[in-house]
Amino acid sequence: MSRTADDQRTEGLRRMLLERRQAVQQEIDRSLAAYREGQSRLRDESVPDSEDMSLRSSTADQRISLLESRNRVRDQIDEALRRLDEGLYGICENCGTPIGEARLQALPFARRCVACQEQAELLEQIERREVRKEI
Known part of the structure; x- marks a missing residue:
């Protein structure tokens, strides 16, 4: 492969990784916004009973787990970008x-x-x- 072809491939891979990272970041931002909105609503509502509190705790745990998963994906993409810069991507x-x-x-x-x-x-x-x- 010629140097120009290598450069084009690298830039194509970089674009793909950056687009994927941007999509994951947008999911993280939406999740955080939904979590904050839920927390705000929780403070504004009347005193919840034990079933409400249990359901909210379970939902919050699920949101946090999903957020952690998306954050790991973002970190993995960042690592892939680093390897791309070092010439190690795809090896x-x-x-x-x-x-x-x-x-x-x-x-x-x-x-x-x-x-x-x-x-x-x-x-x-x-x-x-x-x-x-x-x-």
Whole structure:
């Protein structure tokens, strides 16, 4: 690939990652706004009973969990942008082989090729089983 083709690919990847990051950031902003609005409404309403409080607590927990998940995705995109700047984007961090284009399109912040990711997930499962046995 020529230098110009490499530069075009890099800029295309950067645009894709930035667009994805912007979409995730907008979801985070909407979630925060909805949470703040809910908190404001809660303060303005009359004293809730225990069922209301339980439902609100559960809903708040779900919103926080979703917000944390979106924040992790944003962090992963930021890391992918850093790797792109360093010339490491699209290279498996375990084995050093190129990550397939289809995988990067589906999961633009992928850090491993499919084979290495499957191996990492298998190791995680084994570690979780061992931790459960210890408990």
